[in-house]
């Protein structure tokens with residue numbers, strides 16, 4: 541048995557705790573915030589994410605809170621024309637073995653927290669901000685911002701896109717602002733016209749911007765996000781933003797997306813960041829996971845799904861681990877996950893530029909490519925991402 545320290549009690553960190561505990565290990569999760577909670581809005585979960593949740597023992601609990609999606613719709617934000625739609629109903633579910641669904645973030649986090657609390661081998665520590673770590677041949681020591689120390693056989697940095705563990709381990713500076721600003725809000729469903737409350741994830745693509753929406757929280761809320769490619773260079777996270785500012789940023793919208801945007805009252809703003817893939821993210825007894833390892837734009841809706849896959853892979857590879865062979869096992873984990881996550885990081889950027897934001901002839905070329913695609917062809921394109929990993 542080994543004792544793992546996990547920095548960060550978000551989706552990736554809690555999933556890691558469950559995976560390592562079920563592999564027979566002891567885990568301490570150190571979370572910076574005073575509670576294990578997720579603020580914010582909705583999240584899309586593809587079948588590969590659900591497969592990972594099943595392996596962690598919480599798939600059923602998340603499915604019970606999820607809203608199943610029937611279609612992923614791509615619309616023209618300016619003309620209102622429907623460009624394509626990926627059916628993700630029965631045929632898709634049979635092919636990929638799981639649904640495509642949307643959840644409120646807390647509906648994903650709560651089952652993970654509850655499962656961790658029920659596990660004897662997991663200790664959850666809130667108000668524990670990892671400041672630095674030191675590793676020797678036999679153990680890792682973590683010091684938190686309040687000066688406490690924790691010892692373990694390994695440290696998993698699951699502390700998100702601005703990971704303190706990564707900063708020390710790889711020293712590759714802050715993540716890259718991508719020049720895209722996202723405005724997000726939740727609208728009570730009663731305020732949404734009935735014809736817009738569909739079981740679809742709908743995305744309105746315009747030149748240099750897009751609007752996306754879907755229903756979450758068992759149908760109680762409408763998740764609305766509007767993204768603009770405005771060249772923003774400074775990282776911003778969750779800044780409250782006036783409704784009028786949001787409406788001003790998206791002047792060229794067809795009537796329906798415009799009406800939807802007008803429903804939002806409490807908006808917040810983020811400047812989206814990511815990183816280039818790296819060749820390795822494990823060194824000795826320390827490794828990274830989720831956004832700390834491979835932060836990606838949300839356009840492929842895979843960041844959380846990849847964090848869950850990481851956790852399952854790490855648990856499987858560390859099942860036979862001993863304190864002595866840990867560095868070799870962590871290198872195996874890194875090698876097992878690197879190529880897939882790097883491809884998805886690049887895919888997410890490509891989706892932003894070539895699928896969601898093109899204008900003029902590039903947009904016409906996109907439309908011409910998408911129009912003839914059949915249901916099976918659309919599923920074939922998604923298969924390498926959405927297929928559950930062994």
Ligand SMILES: Cc1cc2nc3c(=O)[nH]c(=O)nc-3n(C[C@H](O)[C@H](O)[C@H](O)COP(=O)(O)OP(=O)(O)OC[C@H]3O[C@@H](n4cnc5c(N)ncnc54)[C@H](O)[C@@H]3O)c2cc1C
Nearest residue numbers: 548550551552572584670700830831838841842843844845
């Ligand atoms: C707008 C947007 C939409 C998205 N939509 C989707 C989607 O539809 N589907 C999808 O799969 N993914 C989506 N993602 C991506 C997804 O949210 C992330 O990939 C996922 O949350 C990563 O989980 P994580 O645990 O690695 O990091 P985080 O969720 O960031 O969790 C990190 C945790 O570590 C804690 N922490 C930070 N620093 C420290 C420290 N020094 N010490 C201790 N604790 C620390 C934080 O408080 C937090 O709890 C989206 C992302 C964004 C921004």
